[in-house]
Amino acid sequence: MKKVLLCLALALLVAPSITMASDGAGLFVQKCGACHKRGGTAPSVNPADKAGVVWKKYFSRGRHPEDLAATINDAELETVILYLKAHAADSDQPAAAVIPK
Numbered sequence: 065m066k067k068v069l070l071c072l073a074l075a076l077l078v079a080p081s082i083t084m085a086s087d088g089a090g091l092f093v094q095k096c097g098a099c100h101k102r103g104g105t106a107p108s109v110n111p112a113d114k115a116g117v118v119w120k121k122y123f124s125r126g127r128h129p130e131d132l133a134a135t136i137n138d139a140e141l142e143t144v145i146l147y148l149k150a151h152a153a154d155s156d157q158p159a160a161a162v163i164p165k
């Protein structure tokens with residue numbers, strides 16, 4: 065019985081991080097995909113284009129050529145960066161990313 069309760073507790077702990085990841089995919093497609101899609105104002109972007117550390121610095125050092133303040137808030141950008149890192153070139157699953165089309 066104790067083991068069952070322990071498993072339940074673990075499942076509840078893990079569940080929010082799974083939701084976070086899908087939020088990241090959704091935000092990435094919705095917010096970044098607003099421009100980065102076929103026929104959009106910018107070329108397609110794939111998390112596997114860069115390594116995880118590069119993604120983090122890309123936004124924190126203001127390397128993105130377009131001002132994103134009107135499109136995405138800080139918390140949303142953080143979530144997207146976690147998603148980009150999870151599917152970055154040096155991640156475990158670079159091919160699993162959902163990419164805006």
Ligand code: HEC
Nearest residue numbers: 095096098099100105106107109128129130132135136144
């Ligand atoms: C308002 C439109 C817009 C939004 C929203 C936007 N971008 Fe961009 N992005 C651009 C433009 C324009 C460029 C420059 C494209 C070029 O150089 O041809 C660019 C360039 C980039 C580049 C460099 C591409 C390269 O080949 O060097 C990356 C990476 C990038 N964006 C990632 C993102 C991510 C991730 C998001 C979401 C957090 C995002 N962008 C949201 C317009 C946008």
